[in-house]
Amino acid sequence: MEQAFLGVDVGGTGVKAGVFDSRGRALGFGHGVYSPSLNVDGRVEIPIGDIRAATRGAVRAAVRKSGAKIAAVAVASQGQTFVTLDRNDNPLHPAVIWYDSRAISQAAAMAKAIEADSSAGRRADVSPISTAPKILWFREHCPELMAGAARYLLLPDYFSYLLTGEAVTDPNTAGSTGLCDPGSGAYWPPALRAAGVDVSQVARIVRAGEKAGLLTEKGAEEWGLEPGTAYVSGTNDQYAGALGAGNCREGIFTETTGTCLAIVTLRAGLPSPMPRGILGGNYPISRFKFALVYSKTAGVVLDWFRKEFFPGLDYPALCAAAAASPAGCRGVTLLPHFDGTVSPVPNRAARGAFCNLTLANTRGDMCRAVFESLSFSFRENAELLEANGFAAGSIRSIGGGAKSDFWLQMKADVTGRPIERPAVTEAAVLGAAMLAAAGCGAYSSIEDASRSLYACGAVFKPDPALKPAYDDAFSRYLDFKSRIYRDG
Numbered sequence: 001m002e003q004a005f006l007g008v009d010v011g012g013t014g015v016k017a018g019v020f021d022s023r024g025r026a027l028g029f030g031h032g033v034y035s036p037s038l039n040v041d042g043r044v045e046i047p048i049g050d051i052r053a054a055t056r057g058a059v060r061a062a063v064r065k066s067g068a069k070i071a072a073v074a075v076a077s078q079g080q081t082f083v084t085l086d087r088n089d090n091p092l093h094p095a096v097i098w099y100d101s102r103a104i105s106q107a108a109a110m111a112k113a114i115e116a117d118s119s120a121g122r123r124a125d126v127s128p129i130s131t132a133p134k135i136l137w138f139r140e141h142c143p144e145l146m147a148g149a150a151r152y153l154l155l156p157d158y159f160s161y162l163l164t165g166e167a168v169t170d171p172n173t174a175g176s177t178g179l180c181d182p183g184s185g186a187y188w189p190p191a192l193r194a195a196g197v198d199v200s201q202v203a204r205i206v207r208a209g210e211k212a213g214l215l216t217e218k219g220a221e222e223w224g225l226e227p228g229t230a231y232v233s234g235t236n237d238q239y240a241g242a243l244g245a246g247n248c249r250e251g252i253f254t255e256t257t258g259t260c261l262a263i264v265t266l267r268a269g270l271p272s273p274m275p276r277g278i279l280g281g282n283y284p285i286s287r288f289k290f291a292l293v294y295s296k297t298a299g300v301v302l303d304w305f306r307k308e309f310f311p312g313l314d315y316p317a318l319c320a321a322a323a324a325s326p327a328g329c330r331g332v333t334l335l336p337h338f339d340g341t342v343s344p345v346p347n348r349a350a351r352g353a354f355c356n357l358t359l360a361n362t363r364g365d366m367c368r369a370v371f372e373s374l375s376f377s378f379r380e381n382a383e384l385l386e387a388n389g390f391a392a393g394s395i396r397s398i399g400g401g402a403k404s405d406f407w408l409q410m411k412a413d414v415t416g417r418p419i420e421r422p423a424v425t426e427a428a429v430l431g432a433a434m435l436a437a438a439g440c441g442a443y444s445s446i447e448d449a450s451r452s453l454y455a456c457g458a459v460f461k462p463d464p465a466l467k468p469a470y471d472d473a474f475s476r477y478l479d480f481k482s483r484i485y486r487d488g
Helices: 048-066 104-116 131-141 155-164 171-175 189-195 217-223 237-244 299-309 315-323 363-387 405-415 427-439 446-453 464-485
Strands: 004-010 014-021 026-033 044-046 070-077 082-085 151-154 211-214 230-232 252-257 261-267 279-282 289-295 333-335 353-355 394-398 419-422 456-460
Touching: 004 048, 004 155, 004 237, 004 427, 014 048, 014 427, 026 048, 044 048, 048 155, 048 217, 070 155, 070 237, 070 427, 082 131, 082 155, 104 131, 104 189, 131 151, 131 189, 151 155, 155 211, 155 217, 155 230, 171 279, 230 427, 237 252, 237 261, 237 289, 237 427, 237 446, 252 363, 252 427, 261 363, 289 363, 299 315, 299 363, 315 363, 315 405, 333 363, 333 464, 353 464, 363 405, 363 464, 394 405, 405 419, 405 456, 405 464, 427 446
Parallel strands: 004 070, 070 230, 252 394, 394 419
Antiparallel strands: 004 014, 014 026, 082 151, 211 230, 252 261, 261 289, 279 289, 333 353, 419 456
């Protein structure tokens, strides 16, 4: 029987699993959903049991549909999201989702503690969305509960622990904890001390695409696999998606519209310091560095709008409602930054706003404004990269947003650039499977797997006739941003 590889993408509102053969053909897919609880104080949580059950169901469905023997598995997931386990492996709180913003004061306190550490030797920049400040928040607000903390695990760490008995993670995911040295990628003692975390309480770091263990009998039973199946270290979902979209050379932008909107591109070296609004670091293909820009709220805004304004309507019908309004939405503009901005200009205080509404506007205009605003966010972030020397020879769109022909055509029209949709739009699932394939020797390298298994599905070319309307609407979007947000 031919080898098959399982890729799993554990996202912010659901999980996807896919089985692929050595030529990249999809043999079976599975899906599971869960819902985050959103609180006005910035807390965002999901019971870890919900994530575990949805993942179990998605994987079992994909494997059952494939009828294949799985040679290796890898997991891609969001960074920062974590759960604390006690000594009996019971969760002490729900999983805290990456865009949870409760720990602003704890992040500032942690940065001061690191800078006061005589061994640190440099200024510390601790993001409040990273894991460590949220650990401090729990310790401050729930001291008795956290006294029993034995492990702090991000989602890939949690699943590796569940499946193999050992918590392992990749450098990119570990870096999102706020506990690592940005230069070496290793856990950094000053950060560990500032967070009150012992290195024995966090996952072992293993390079993406390296075999990290074997499934135990208990772990194999969890996912319906065979004991001894190889577990390969995965990576962050954005980089897994880039791999799955064939982003293995310079000059490719991979755009993901999922919960958030992100663009990843590669270069052999990065500027120092990085330009404002652009993040960068090591990529699973070691000869490249990645540059990343993102907007925290994208698909989640569309989900909110559908639930509040078009309850019961499915997404194809939502696209049809938007298509009934002309380009430019008859003047309606949405600022889709419901939880702050990161790129192009960081602004934690930014919030969403519908602007320029009149009594003549309709729900359809507002609906189209959601799609257009996220397309404008894509355009301004792509232009930020290009203005800083990252050329876009091609743009590939992945994630849930890439399933909509209507939306991809809009993105092509808004940017004036062709947009390529991969044959597999769930590219993070394929990217994880690529890592699994490389990790068990089916390909000579991660780069070889990415290049060999990628296939183009469709290309959406811009309509020049719509350029004036979209340029005018984009200018209006930027004008409202500058007047309301006042540059962070």
